[in-house]
Amino acid sequence: MRKQHPLAKKELTLDSYCAANHLLVSFSGRAHGIVSDTLTQLGRERRILLTVNHFFTAGRVVANSDLLTVIPRHLIASTGMTGELIAKELPFDLPQVQVDMLWHERDARSPAHKWLREHMTTITDESFVRDTVRR
Numbered sequence: 001m002r003k004q005h006p007l008a009k010k011e012l013t014l015d016s017y018c019a020a021n022h023l024l025v026s027f028s029g030r031a032h033g034i035v036s037d038t039l040t041q042l043g044r045e046r047r048i049l050l051t052v053n054h055f056f057t058a059g060r061v062v063a064n065s066d067l068l069t070v071i072p073r074h075l076i077a078s079t080g081m082t083g084e085l086i087a088k089e090l091p092f093d094l095p096q097v098q099v100d101m102l103w104h105e106r107d108a109r110s111p112a113h114k115w116l117r118e119h120m121t122t123i124t125d126e127s128f129v130r131d132t133v134r135r
Contacts, residue, residue, distance in 0.1 A: 001062060001066075001067075001068050001069075001085065001086060001088070002062060002063050002064070002065070002066070002084055002085060002086075003084060003085065003086050005066055005068075005086075006066065007020065007068075007088075008086055012088045012089070012090070012091055013091050014042070014044065014091040014092060016091075017046065017068070017090070017091050017092075018039065018044050018045065018046050020046070020047075020066075020067075020068045021047050021049045021066065021067050021068070022046050022047060022048045022049065022067060022068050022069065023048070023049065023050045023051070023052065023058055023061055023062055023065075023067040023068070023069040024048045024050070024051045024052075024069070025051075025052055025053070025054070025055055025058045025069060025070075025071060026051045026052075026053060027053055029051065029053065030051075031048050031051050034094060034095065034097065035070050035090075035094065036048075038092060038093075038094055038095070039092070042092060049067060050067065055071050055075050055078050055079055056078060056079055056080060058071060058079060059071075059076070059078075059079020059080060059081035059084075059085060060079070060080070060081060062079075062081075062085060063079075063081040063084035063085055070090065070094075073087060099124070101117060101120060101121070103117070
């Protein structure tokens with residue numbers, strides 16, 4: 001949320017979270033995701049007013065509105081709005097998310113593609129370790 005959001009200086013409760021207006025980052029374009037599934041299991045729901053497909057866009061919109069969004073902590077910097085946003089713990093637990101890397105078999109032996117896969121794995125592993133240590 002933006003630093004001047006009405007909830008910024010308050011405890012984020014399940015009630016206040018659900019009562020707020022939300023922005024959803026959805027790569028598929030569907031206005032439903034892991035947070036919505038979790039809230040449904042709790043018998044709750046949230047109002048999604050806007051769906052975007054990039055964390056960068058989400059950061060820009062949230063920094064200039066009263067919308068809330070959920071993005072992984074280690075990706076906040078990718079929004080370009082770190083100084084304008086604050087992060088709060090969600091008032092509920094989310095399940096672990098599995099991220100897979102897929103490629104066509106014709107690229108399996110390509111030295112450049114192999115380097116890219118290894119590089120992405122290293123960066124991702126380091127990012128997740130930093131996020132875990134910070135908590």
